[in-house]
Amino acid sequence: MxxxxxxxxxxxxxxxxxxxxxxxxxxxxxxxxxxxxxxxxxxxxxxxxxxxxxxxxxxxxxxxxxxxxxxxxxxxxxxxxxxxxxxxxxxxxxxxxxxxxxxxxxxxxxxxxxxxxxxxxxxxxxxxxxxxxxxxxxxxxxxxxxxxxxxxxxxxxxxxxxxxxxxxxAKPDRKTYGLTPRELDVVGCIVEGCSNRDIAKQFSLSEETVKRHLSNIFDKTGVSTRLELALFAIAHQLVAPRP
CATH class of the missing domain: 3.40.50.2300 (Response regulator)
Structure with missing residues (x-):
């Protein structure tokens, strides 16, 4: 200056x-x-x-x-x-x-x-x-x-x-791409490498419901695979960082 x-x-x-x-x-x-x-x-x-x-x-x-x-x-x-x-x-x-x-x-x-x-x-x-x-x-x-x-x-x-x-x-609210709280939970599990069966067991859901959640998540985020979703979630801070 x-x-x-x-x-x-x-x-x-x-x-x-x-x-x-x-x-x-x-x-x-x-x-x-x-x-x-x-x-x-x-x-x-x-x-x-x-x-x-x-x-x-x-x-x-x-x-x-x-x-x-x-x-x-x-x-x-x-x-x-x-x-x-x-x-x-x-x-x-x-x-x-x-x-x-x-x-x-x-x-x-x-x-x-x-x-x-x-x-x-x-x-x-x-x-x-x-x-x-x-x-x-x-x-x-x-x-x-x-x-x-x-x-x-x-x-x-x-x-x-x-x-x-x-x-x-205050930090601005993170962009969630229209994902519901449950869908964000599923995204977090995908980042951690969980299978559909693991996710279903964790949230007391049927595997069909988990698949339905994943289909909605793919549509909203524009990705087509679990790996792409995990990378997308990390890049866009859809999940809280692990300590």
């Missing part, structure tokens, strides 16, 4: 309690990222906003933990991928020892499963590095006010957000 940190825009100064930003306590921010250019860029952007103050920096996961304990910032901007200790592992330790800090993960890329894990551990926001200029200050304000920042938007209800993410992360 091309670095965009040298082209940060300045954020607007928010009002708080109907007063000016200069009369309100500034948010104390700790920045943890192993790339100096990112730390410099983010620091420069935040310095231009009177509502933020960068109180320290860290270059790896272990430093992020020690500096958080030492400085007790309001917000920790934490890189997901860092040397010595990855961001998620550092966050676990930090949340055990300093649960009041609000953590926003900075990352170049992240999977839905990682987002779910990060939120469950205690992250309050996730900001992609290629969207820093558009989202970072807004995300900080959202998180500092008690909301979450997920997928480039402010989220007030974490439970609903996690439910949506888990639905997105």
């Amino acid at each position: 091309a670095n965009r940190e040298t082209r940060f825009s300045t954020g607007s100064v928010p009002s708080a309690d109907n007063g000016s930003a200069s009369s309100s306590p500034r948010l104390r921010i700790l920045l943890a990222d192993d790339h100096p250019v990112v730390r410099i860029g983010v620091s420069n952007m935040l310095l231009h906003d009177a509502s933020f103050v960068v109180v320290g920096e860290a270059a790896n996961g272990e430093e992020a933990i020690s500096r958080t304990v030492e400085l007790m910032p309001d917000i920790l901007l934490l890189d997901l991928q860092m040397p010595r200790l990855p961001g998620l592992e550092a966050m676990r330790t930090i949340m055990n020892g300093s649960p009041t800090v609000k953590i926003i993960l900075l990352t170049s890329t992240i999977t839905t499963q990682q987002i779910i894990e990060a939120l469950q551990v205690g992250a309050r926001g996730i900001v992609l590095k290629d969207a820093l200029t558009d989202h970072l200050t807004t995300a900080i304000r959202a998180v500092s006010s008690g909301d979450y920042w997920i997928g480039g938007r402010r989220v007030a209800n974490l439970v609903n957000a996690l439910h949506e993410l888990m639905q997105q992360n």
Whole structure:
């Protein structure tokens, strides 16, 4: 990903309690990222906003933990991928020892499963590095006010957000080619090398019924032999893999 940190825009100064930003306590921010250019860029952007103050920096996961304990910032901007200790592992330790800090993960890329894990551990926001200029200050304000920042938007209800993410992360239903549950059972037996007699005995069926099931299965899958059916079933994941 091309670095965009040298082209940060300045954020607007928010009002708080109907007063000016200069009369309100500034948010104390700790920045943890192993790339100096990112730390410099983010620091420069935040310095231009009177509502933020960068109180320290860290270059790896272990430093992020020690500096958080030492400085007790309001917000920790934490890189997901860092040397010595990855961001998620550092966050676990930090949340055990300093649960009041609000953590926003900075990352170049992240999977839905990682987002779910990060939120469950205690992250309050996730900001992609290629969207820093558009989202970072807004995300900080959202998180500092008690909301979450997920997928480039402010989220007030974490439970609903996690439910949506888990639905997105769910594996799609496998294609069954119109096979009934019993026909899928028969397919599983064919993959295991069972004879018609074995299948009949296992499911308390007559061999004629098994033959009828096989005929229907052949029609639905477009195969014509037991070997072709077994290969088709494995290739299309019609049967669960054996441990």
